Amino acid sequence: MAGSGGEDGVFIICLEASDLLLEPMCDTWELQQELVPYVQAVSLQHDHFLKLPKTERQAKVKILMQQILSGESGNPGEGEEEAESPGQIRMEEALSPHRFWAHLRAKYGTRLGLILEMLQLMEPMLRPRRVLVLRFEGEPTMPSASLIFRASQPLSSEGGAYSREFAPGGFSAAGLNNWLQEVPSARVPPLWSRLAAAKEAVEGSQNVSALILCAQSTSTETIPEALAVAGRSLCHGKQVPCLSAVAFGSDFTSERLAALEDLCAWSGGLSFNVDEPGMLRAAADGLAAHLFQADARFLERRRYYAQKQELGTCFMDLPRLVKDLEGDATPSRLTPLRRRNLTGLPALLVKASSLPIDYAVPSESMLTVLSDVTLVLAHRWSRSLRVWRIRRGMRDLVFGEPGSIGLDFEEPVKEASGAVSSTWRLRATHPPASALKMEEGSELVAINRVRVTPYTPRSEVARRISSRPVSLTFRLPKSGKEVAPSEIFPMVVAEIVVSELREGLTPLKTAQPPLSSAVQRVQAVKARKLPQHLHQANSILESLRGWGTMPGTTVPAWVEHLKADSPLGRRWTKVASMDLFAREPGLLYRVLLFCGEVVTLARASLSCCCWRGLLTATSKPQRRLWSWALRHGEGPSAKQRAGFWRWALRDEASLAAQVNPTSEEETLLDTVSRVDAASLSRLCSGLGGAVPGLEAAQSTADNIAAALGGTGRLPASMLQRLLVEPWHCQRLWLLSDAALPWLVMQCRYFQVAIAAHVPNLFRHLIGEGLAPELFFCRWLQGLFQSCLTPELQLRIWDLFIFERSFKVFVKLAVAIFALLEKRLIGQDIEKMMDLLFDSSAWSIPQEEFWTAVLSVKVTRSMMLETA
Numbered sequence: 001m002a003g004s005g006g007e008d009g010v011f012i013i014c015l016e017a018s019d020l021l022l023e024p025m026c027d028t029w030e031l032q033q034e035l036v037p038y039v040q041a042v043s044l045q046h047d048h049f050l051k052l053p054k055t056e057r058q059a060k061v062k063i064l065m066q067q068i069l070s071g072e073s074g075n076p077g078e079g080e081e082e083a084e085s086p087g088q089i090r091m092e093e094a095l096s097p098h099r100f101w102a103h104l105r106a107k108y109g110t111r112l113g114l115i116l117e118m119l120q121l122m123e124p125m126l127r128p129r130r131v132l133v134l135r136f137e138g139e140p141t142m143p144s145a146s147l148i149f150r151a152s153q154p155l156s157s158e159g160g161a162y163s164r165e166f167a168p169g170g171f172s173a174a175g176l177n178n179w180l181q182e183v184p185s186a187r188v189p190p191l192w193s194r195l196a197a198a199k200e201a202v203e204g205s206q207n208v209s210a211l212i213l214c215a216q217s218t219s220t221e222t223i224p225e226a227l228a229v230a231g232r233s234l235c236h237g238k239q240v241p242c243l244s245a246v247a248f249g250s251d252f253t254s255e256r257l258a259a260l261e262d263l264c265a266w267s268g269g270l271s272f273n274v275d276e277p278g279m280l281r282a283a284a285d286g287l288a289a290h291l292f293q294a295d296a297r298f299l300e301r302r303r304y305y306a307q308k309q310e311l312g313t314c315f316m317d318l319p320r321l322v323k324d325l326e327g328d329a330t331p332s333r334l335t336p337l338r339r340r341n342l343t344g345l346p347a348l349l350v351k352a353s354s355l356p357i358d359y360a361v362p363s364e365s366m367l368t369v370l371s372d373v374t375l376v377l378a379h380r381w382s383r384s385l386r387v388w389r390i391r392r393g394m395r396d397l398v399f400g401e402p403g404s405i406g407l408d409f410e411e412p413v414k415e416a417s418g419a420v421s422s423t424w425r426l427r428a429t430h431p432p433a434s435a436l437k438m439e440e441g442s443e444l445v446a447i448n449r450v451r452v453t454p455y456t457p458r459s460e461v462a463r464r465i466s467s468r469p470v471s472l473t474f475r476l477p478k479s480g481k482e483v484a485p486s487e488i489f490p491m492v493v494a495e496i497v498v499s500e501l502r503e504g505l506t507p508l509k510t511a512q513p514p515l516s517s518a519v520q521r522v523q524a525v526k527a528r529k530l531p532q533h534l535h536q537a538n539s540i541l542e543s544l545r546g547w548g549t550m551p552g553t554t555v556p557a558w559v560e561h562l563k564a565d566s567p568l569g570r571r572w573t574k575v576a577s578m579d580l581f582a583r584e585p586g587l588l589y590r591v592l593l594f595c596g597e598v599v600t601l602a603r604a605s606l607s608c609c610c611w612r613g614l615l616t617a618t619s620k621p622q623r624r625l626w627s628w629a630l631r632h633g634e635g636p637s638a639k640q641r642a643g644f645w646r647w648a649l650r651d652e653a654s655l656a657a658q659v660n661p662t663s664e665e666e667t668l669l670d671t672v673s674r675v676d677a678a679s680l681s682r683l684c685s686g687l688g689g690a691v692p693g694l695e696a697a698q699s700t701a702d703n704i705a706a707a708l709g710g711t712g713r714l715p716a717s718m719l720q721r722l723l724v725e726p727w728h729c730q731r732l733w734l735l736s737d738a739a740l741p742w743l744v745m746q747c748r749y750f751q752v753a754i755a756a757h758v759p760n761l762f763r764h765l766i767g768e769g770l771a772p773e774l775f776f777c778r779w780l781q782g783l784f785q786s787c788l789t790p791e792l793q794l795r796i797w798d799l800f801i802f803e804r805s806f807k808v809f810v811k812l813a814v815a816i817f818a819l820l821e822k823r824l825i826g827q828d829i830e831k832m833m834d835l836l837f838d839s840s841a842w843s844i845p846q847e848e849f850w851t852a853v854l855s856v857k858v859t860r861s862m863m864l865e866t867a
Contacts, residue, residue, distance in 0.1 A: 016221070021215050151682075227260065250275035353690055392482065439476055648802045704797075795850065820835065
């Protein structure tokens with residue numbers, strides 16, 4: 001049972017944490033009608049105003065109205081020399097913007113007031129139950145960098161900011177309001193993934209119902225595609241909660257209301273739209289009768305929706321929850337996210353991927369860095385972040401001092417039809433902004449992370465610019481230094497990841513782990529007298545000496561570890577004889593090390609079952625032998641590489657086995673959903689159904705297929721192996737809600753490695769404000785295709801596929817910076833970034849490049865210590 005008719009159920013209240021909750025529920029016309037009487041009524045209560053002549057009173061009223069609409073405080077400007085009287089100061093304090101908005105809230109009410117009133121009406125039914133309150137927040141209109149971060153798994157525990165649990169007997173609307181006043185102002189995650197997690201956390205014998213309270217009519221949370229994906233994510237687990245929704249406001253579109261109604265009816269709940277206070281009691285009574293009665297009305301609601309599914313009259317495509325229309329609904333017997341519940345998910349995500357994503361507006365962590373104009377050491381890397389964003393056509397300006405900022409804007413032009421033919425653009429600059437050398441014609445896209453559209457009124461722009469500090473984001477006119485459009489997404493991901501790395505994790509310290517232990521290991525490697533390839537070869541041979549023979553026999557000790565039912569194990573039960581190389585594995589390994597060819601290893605393993613066991617088992621000596629051949633010998637040829645990859649990936653399918661008539665994007669998403677559909681659906685439901693990494697993933701997969709010599713797409717079976725652990729390409733390409741924390745840790749590994757191997761260069765980069773992790777994250781998402789020759793690229797990929805670790809890419813990035821150290825030291829930040837962006841200017845010989853990669857010391861144990 002998923003309803004909560006009994007008092008043993010869990011009731012989840014999902015409350016949208018939108019700024020609209022505290023805004024008065026009045027339109028622009030009503031605001032204008034209130035403004036003049038309010039200013040006049042307050043002004044007439046002060047003697048100072050009454051003593052002014054009529055013309056001055058009219059002018060004063062006009063000035064005060066403009067100040068209220070623009071958000072100004074009414075304090076005198078810096079250029080005013082005449083001191084104000086105490087009476088005038090008291091009048092302007094009474095006419096401050098926040099007092100006018102308080103007047104409007106008191107007269108027209110707020111959405112938060114309606115929500116609390118509704119919950120107060122339902123309080124007698126909610127009080128006996130366990131109540132969990134979740135605050136959620138999407139983005140207006142379209143996803144952004146902030147939403148990508150908030151839709152991902154958190155880097156640390158932050159549940160207190162967006163959730164609160166009330167024990168049975170402890171819930172009250174007043175207590176909820178008190179908690180809302182105390183929670184920090186930090187932005188909270190989107191709804192659906194948190195709701196699914198909360199549902200799974202309380203699953204068991206308890207029934208689960210959820211009430212979704214929406215305030216933002218254009219939120220990404222209520223996009224129909226997001227709701228369709230959310231329905232599938234809620235199928236994960238033993239039961240689907242009974243969902244009900246109340247949308248507060250009159251500006252919700254019919255499409256969003258229909259989608260909400262469909263989702264609620266599918267799960268067995270109700271949906272209401274409350275746009276005036278008189279509708280509250282009817283909505284509360286209807287919800288109470290449906291949710292808190294013992295006759296399980298939600299089952300009847302589900303059966304009704306199932307009949308609509310049979311007729312094909314539903315607004316959205318959702319999984320079926322009812323097996324037999326004449327029988328009972330079976331939510332309690334749902335298996336975890338079966339394939340039938342995923343039917344249509346790839347096609348749905350491909351359709352939703354057309355939703356535009358705003359990559360211009362910075363995330364919260366990025367804004368924190370960009371707004372710090374002091375350039376303290378911790379935030380000095382903001383210099384590279386600014387240059388980085390300029391390379392992709394964005395520029396961020398920060399003003400911290402009060403007064404004019406010196407920017408003149410060209411307002412959008414409204415045509416007779418009501419459409420707007422232009423945007424907010426920079427027309428001219430004056431001091432102090434003229435010193436920033438801004439390009440005229442730049443488009444204003446955001447103020448303090450709030451998006452500016454052609455329909456944003458002048459009063460709203462002026463009000464937001466008047467705050468201090470203020471960060472303005474511009475889209476620059478086209479220039480010759482901009483990167484290709486395909487590079488935009490990897491650069492955006494790098495911005496988000498490095499911002500969370502630099503702001504979320506503690507800075508590295510030379511005398512403390514993990515950097516101190518990494519430095520010790522690097523110094524130990526540099527102190528060796530033998531060349532690296534000889535040291536590793538001796539280490540492999542030394543590990544074989546412990547094998548020996550069984551006591552009192554000539555049988556090698558490694559035979560004891562064979563499985564009794566294996567072919568070689570069955571052979572040894574009958575014949576205890578073996579050739580010389582099998583009895584002395586060290587001799588065999590020494591010969592193969594001398595050959596140094598992967599092909600020789602493969603052919604030797606086919607000689608007999610004894611050699612196959614000695615050379616292809618998954619134990620440490622065998623894997624180290626193959627790694628040595630890949631590093632210091634000769635790898636597979638172009639014709640043999642696909643077979644080598646299939647063997648290393650444990651993929652038995654052939655290159656030509658996969659034939660699928662669907663689009664490439666849908667095929668990729670279908671493969672991803674077979675690997676981890678729950679993680680994919682959690683991420684996409686939080687992004688309005690969008691799949692931001694789809695294009696980059698498809699491009700990289702196509703490049704891999706081309707490198708392997710295939711004429712079409714990468715086989716789905718091989719792609720599926722690359723997506724899973726330990727290759728983690730689903731996380732690499734941002735197709736999982738665990739991708740962002742994983743990418744942050746990969747950048748942390750690189751940060752420790754570069755600080756340990758090239759400390760002088762790392763200190764120079766820190767001093768100049770350049771974050772090398774930006775380039776590492778950008779290169780990593782394309783598997784370093786943009787900075788390697790095809791031959792070196794394939795050698796790197798061979799190691800990555802066989803060794804099953806991203807440490808080879810950490811070593812590669814450190815090697816790049818080490819080889820460019822002499823050209824980077826002593827340069828300013830712009831020249832260094834120009835060099836790092838232009839890989840064709842590196843002019844590094846391939847063998848020197850490969851030798852530098854192998855000389856970098858990065859091991860799995862070092863990465864575990866960093867984590």
